[in-house]
Amino acid sequence: MDSFMIKGPCRLKGSVTISGAKNAMLPLMAATIFTGGKCRLENVPDLRDTRTMIKLLKVLGIPAELNEGTLDVDASDPSGFEAPYDLVRTMRASIYALGPLVARFGKARVSLPGGCAWGPRPINLHLQGLKSLGAEIRIDHGYIDASADGLKGAEIILAIPSVGATVNLMLAAVLAEGETVIENAACEPEIKNLADALIGAGAKIDGAGSSRIIIEGVSKIDPFTHRVIPDRIEAGTYAAAAVLTGGEVTINDCNPDHMHAVIDKLRSCGAEIETAERSIHVKGPDKIFPVDIETGFYPAFPTDMQAQMMAVMSVADGASSFVEHVYTDRFTHVPELKRLGAKINLDGSVAVVNGVERLQGAPVMATDIRASSALILAALVAEGDTKILRIYHIDRGYEKIEAKFGKLGAEITRISE
C-alpha cells in the first residue's frame, strides 16, 4: 500500500489544471452500455475509479481503453449482465450498470454495494424507482436480480434528491415506453452532463439539472462522443489549499459556475477570489476567518468538500461549526485531523472546530477519498513531516495529485510499500 510523506509548512504558488470530473465520467461510462456501438469520452481522468469502471465494462463484454484522457468504448457486442461483488465493493458507482442493462437487455445481476468508510449507503431509491418502471427486483445472496419485459414510463418521486438514483433511473427511463417524470431529482452538474450526452445520442430529456426531469422514452440510444465536465470538487480542493496555506493559485480548466457555494465560503474565510469563464484565481488571507458550514444537496455546500473545509478551519482564527446534512456520519477525518493537533468536538452530525495556531506533522490514516484530501491539506501547513497511509483512497478521485501539488511548491513524496 502506498503512502505520502509531506513536509510542512508551505505556501502554494502557481497554477494547476483541473481534470475531468470523476462523478460525471462514471455515469457517462455506464451510459455506453446500451448504445450498441463505439463511444468516445474526452477529458477522462486516469483514476483508480476509471480503471475499476473499465474492468466492469470488460466483465460485461464491453472493451474500453484510456489513452491520454480519451476513453474509447466498444459496446457493439455486450456479453455479460453481472456486476460482481469484488468490483461493486471497491466502487459503489458500479451499480450504475443496473439501469442500462435492464433497459436494453431486460436483465441485470448487480452486487449490493454494502456500506463505505463512513456508514451505510442504501440504494432503496434506485430499486423503488426501477420497480415503478416495471422491473422485477429480487435480492438473492447479496445480489440484485433485476428483470423486465420492457420498461414503462412512470412518475417517480424521490424521497431524497439522490445523485445515484437520478443517474440510474435516467439511464433506465430513456429506453422505457412512454413518459417518465423524476420529481425531486438531483440537480448536480454531473446529471446535466449525462443528459447532454444522452440527448446527443437520441434521448428525449427535459429539465436535467433541475429537480424535475421529464423523459420521453425512445427505441434506441446511439453511440456517442462527449466531453466530461471539469471536476468541481478537485477544483474546490485546490482552492481550499490555496486559502489554507495563505498562497496564491490560479486554477485552470474548471467551471466556477459549478462552485458558487464553495467560492462564497472561501471568500468568507478572507480569501480574494477572482473568477473567469474557465478559471479561478485564489489569494489566501494572512489570517483565516472562521466560517460555519452546513452541507446540503446541490447547489448547497457540497458534502464532498466538508472534510477539506474542516482542514482549513482547523487553523482559523476562532471557532467554526460543521453540520453534515447529507451523510450524517461522514467524519472519519476528525480523529486523523486531531492527531495533527486540530481541536474538534464531534457530537452526532455536528462538529465544532476551535482553530489552533499551528498543526504538527504526524502519521495519519486515509479513510475515504475526501478525508484523504483533507489530510493532505492539513499536512501542507503542519510543522514537520506527515505520513499519510492507505493513499489508494486518494488515487480513486484525484488525478496526479502529488505532481499537481508539487508544481505548486508542496513537498509531497509517494512511498510505495
Ligand code: EPZ
Ligand atoms: C454521489 O454519491 C457521489 N458519488 C458522492 O461523491 C457524493 O458524496 C454524493 O453523491 C452526494 O453528493 C458519485 O457521484 C459517484 P446520493 P451517491 O445517492 O449517489 C441517501 C465522492 O467522494 N440515499 O446522492 O451515492 C444517501 O444515504 C463521492 O466523490 C438513500 O437513502 O449519493 C445519502 O444520505 C462520495 N437511498 C443521500 O441519499 C438511496 O437509494 C445522498 O446520497 C440513495 C441515497
